[in-house]
Amino acid sequence: MSWGLVLFVAFCVVAAIQIFYYGYFFRHVGAWKPPAKEASRQHPVSVVICARDEDENLARNLPGVLVQDYRSTHEVVxxxxxxxxxxxxxxxxxxxxxxxxxxxxxxxxxxxxxxxxYPLSIGIKEAKHEVLLLTDADCVPASEHWIYKMQDAFRDGIEVVLGYGAYQKLPGFLNKAIRFETFHTALQYLGYALAGKPYMGVGRNLAYRKGLFFRNKGFSAINHIPSGDDDLFINKVASAANTTVVLDPDAFTLSRPKTTWKDWMRQKNRHYSTGKYYRRGHQWLLGLYTTSYFLFYPLFAAAAIVYDWRLALIPLALRLLTIGLVWRKAMKRLGEDDLFPMFLFWDLWLFFYYLIFAPAVWKKPKKTWN
Known part of the structure; x- marks a missing residue:
């Protein structure tokens, strides 16, 4: 077997892996519809927010939480x-x-x-109600129905509700890059959850039951890790049976994105440092997806040059068609459809993105949370 054929076969395998992920996991985000319910319930809710030196964010964003249209019992901690x-x-x-x-x-x-x-644990202990809805001081609900939409997903057996934490749309390429990365991350954790394999949530928009927190002894198993109060905790406690998602635009939260590349890269390095603590099965699935994405374009170039560029175009076209269809529907669902015209650019951008942030998996994260 010639090296050209070997490279072409490897390229086809990588393309097939990508198509599988998009067809099995990620398509669910764009296809999401709220489940039919005979009646809605209004649970008592405790919204929990931690803040350190956030006076400007509290003054700007807290009113959006305090004026929610939720007539049932609730508090903001x-x-x-x-x-x-x-x-x-x-x-x-x-x-x-x-x-x-x-x-x-x-x-x-x-x-x-x-x-x-520690501050989040104290806030949860102080909370009066069983349903906990978490967000950050730099976040504001996208609508006055945020509490209602998120808590309405709780029903018998459901203990974790994953929401979407979006970033505000501002001028400039950095803003688009941040929002695309946020979309792509959400495509993964929401797609996995909808396919029955939840592995993380984001603290900007996340709900779970207080009883679940205490049954699992809170964050005791991950107290030594600077990050992970959202993704590592959910990775530990979430299952196909106890987890659901809410993708109603009224249930989103909005945050102000970083305004410099340095700040954004520091933030992402901190976030990715927790991945090595995920369950082995989740690490394997996430690693296979990332590796296949990273290898796709180098193998395409190699197969096109060494073997036959006409044959190499077939897996390329099938993968691009699959990803394009999934991204278009998912971006519309998550309110990020203005990013789709740059679809081909973002697809290539992810190769360099993984190249830049791969070292974060092995770096030791800083110990402060803000």
Whole structure:
């Protein structure tokens, strides 16, 4: 067997792997429809937010949480984690108007617990209600129906609800790159969950039951890891039977994206540092997808040059058609359809993206969460 044929076969295998992932996992995002329900329920809800030196974000975004159109019992718990700015005074002013705002002041560090886990654990312990809805201080709900839409997904047996945390649309290429990466990440964790293999959630928009948190001893198994209060915890407790997703645009949250490449790369390096702690099966599935994506274009170039470029175009076209169809529907579902005209560019961009961020898997993350 000639080297040209070997490269061509390898290219076909990689293309087939990509098509499988998009056909089996990721297509579900664009095809998502809310499940039919005979009646909706309004559970008592505790919204939990952790903030450290976030006075500007609290002043800008907290009103969007406090004025939710949710008539049933609910509270908003804000954990002010050792802030030295004006966060305390801003929260106290809000509390004068919104009596259901519960402020938790932390004035000492948990030296043996890295990252955000200690303040979040305190906020969960202080929460009065079983259904916990989590977001960040730099996030604002996309609508006044956010609480209602997220809690409405809970039913018998459901203990985890995954939502979409989008970024605001701003001018410039960096904004588009950040939003595409966010879309692509969501395509994976939401697609896996809809296919019955949930592996992570994002703390910008995530809900679970308080009982689930305590049955699994909170974050005790991952307290030594700076990140992971969202993805690693969900990786541990989520299953096909107890997890669902909500992809209604009214249930999204919006965050202000980073404005410099340096800040964004630092953020992504921190996020990717937790992947090595996922369950082995999830690591294998995610690794196979990433490896196949990384190899696709180099193998295409090699097969086209060394073997036959006309034959190499067939797997290329089939894969691009599959990905294009899935991305178009999923981008429309997640409100990112303005990114689709650059579809071919984003597909090639992911090769360089994986090349840049691959070292993050082995880097030691920093110990602060903000």
């Amino acid at each position: 804000v954990v002010n984690d050792n802030s030295v700015d004006d966060s305390r005074y801003i929260l106290e002013e809000f509390q004068k108007t919104f009596r259901f705002l519960n402020i938790v002041e932390l004035q000492q560090e948990a030296k043996l617990i890295a990252g955000k886990k």
